[in-house]
Amino acid sequence: MPAANTAGAPAIFVDKLTKKFGSRTAVDQISFSVPAGKIFGLLGPNGSGKSTTIRLLCGVLLPTAGTGTVLGYDIVREAEAIKQNVGYMSQRFSLYEDLTVGENLEFYAGIYGLSREECRQRRQELLTLAGLTARQHQLAGALSGGWKQRLALICALLHQPRLLILDEPTAGVDPVSRRIFWQIIRQTVTTGVTVLVSTHYMEEAEDCDLLGFLFSGRLLGFGPPALLKQQANVANLDDVFLAYVEREGEPG
């Protein structure tokens, strides 16, 4: 696997990326670039194309048009290389509810080819990080929402990915769990990992290094939060968003 082509490249790069489902365009010619080691927040209302964009980047959906690279790997031709280096947490809980917390971790450790020693060490480390140690023998299905999300997060971190992709990880999660969640994310970034996170919460968006606003599949704005606010000449991100939507107008 050519490791050289990933050095110095942006963590995420997309150019006129487009995805159509039949006649519906879910992602419409979006282009942006995210440097390594940043937290990139993807914002947008329901159905704006956040999840679809994320799936394109993970290599599980094929783009209709446009190109992109993730960690320097082409999202169409080198999808399998991307998968070994990306940690993904889907919008809907998608771990095994009939497996315990520990069994879920062990399964994914095996899938990512961790050695027995690595697995034991990572497992302990991450359980502690998420405060899940006491629940490791509990069935995942029996966990409450916040705990489930934390489990999904540490499962995604198990194989020490270089890019962490989180699709609305804190939807429906209580504030305490959310704070812990973001602590883990920030701590992960300090080790050089890039994070892509989609969210509806503006206070979470404030914490991102870069933001992208999606609306009807189009990228209406892209940049650091402060810059976006300054450009729109408003005080908070909610208003930035409103300004974009208004500028799009309702001529249609």
Next chain:
Amino acid sequence: MNRLNNRFRASWSRFLAVFKKEIIQIKRDKPSLGIAFGMPIMMLLLFGYAVNTDVDNLPTVVWDQSRSAESRELLASFVNTGYFGINQYAQGYQEIREALDGGQSRVALVFPPDYAANLQLGKPATVQVFIDGSDPQVARTALSTAQLLVQAKGAALLAEGLAARGIDQGSGPLLEARPRIWYNPDMKSLVFNIPALIGLIMQNVTIMLTAFALVRERERGTMEQLVVTPVRPAELLLGKLAPYVLLGLVSFSIILAAGIYWFGVPVKGSVPLLVLLAILFLFTSLSIGLLISTFSRTQLQAMQLAFMVLLPSILLSGFIFPRETMPWLIRGLGNLIPLTYFLVILRGIFLKDIGLAHLQGEVFALLAFAGGLFLLAVLRFRKNLD
């Protein structure tokens, strides 16, 4: 070399992870265990007994107009077979009709007034037998029993008459032979049915179990996580299939043991060979299940597809109808079903002690099916969400 080694280790690690996970899930999934252990036993009892054409204690109404020692003797013989139980005596056809129509009796025996007199004179005596034909299987058995019985009785009486006149008993052995013929056919059908039943049950259990294997991941949303991992289709599918081979072997052992010890059908040939070829057959039907899984979006669809495969296999594989008498087109269709070959193997080893040398064609066919179907499932399985 080292790189190849690493790749193999990673591959093995992923296969093992899926395998272990699947075993844990099966252990916790009550319906799966029910299908694996309950269904074989239920089907075996159902087919073993329901398909059994044995008839016993059919309620019988009698109108004895002869009222003689001779008529009572024949009646006793009827009762002694165990197939007929006299539950009513009638006076006249009207009453007999009512008994049969009302369902109180399934069989009626009528002795004419001159029954004893004819016998004593050495003239042919007749007995009328009416049988409720609504269940043809039962009717056929009852009729043939009655016929054999009367024939044997007639022959016996004839021989007694001859002996009484001091003539040499040249036709003696005939008396013994006749009734015996009767007792075998049923046993034969069971001996013939049980091995085939083992094949059918194994096929049904394994296809049903694996048909859900991938669909469940899709329905529960766990597939979304799996597709973003480096796991390869072959590793995933093999890891999912392998635990069911073990499970299938356990249910195979259960039915085999029940067939041998409960139904008393012995294996004439080699049991290890039987087990070996059963594993091969398990791979083919599990692959069919996986293939079904790749075609279905929901468990309901998978179930419907599974039935679409199972039903023709019952009719065309030679399980019910002998393949020799099928039109060539139908027989050709039967050749496309793995069960067809496995039934030949099962019956051959069970009944005739046939060795591998005589089963080469069947074994090759199963190998081709196993390889082909699994490959097809791997190719069909896409690691994306499109």
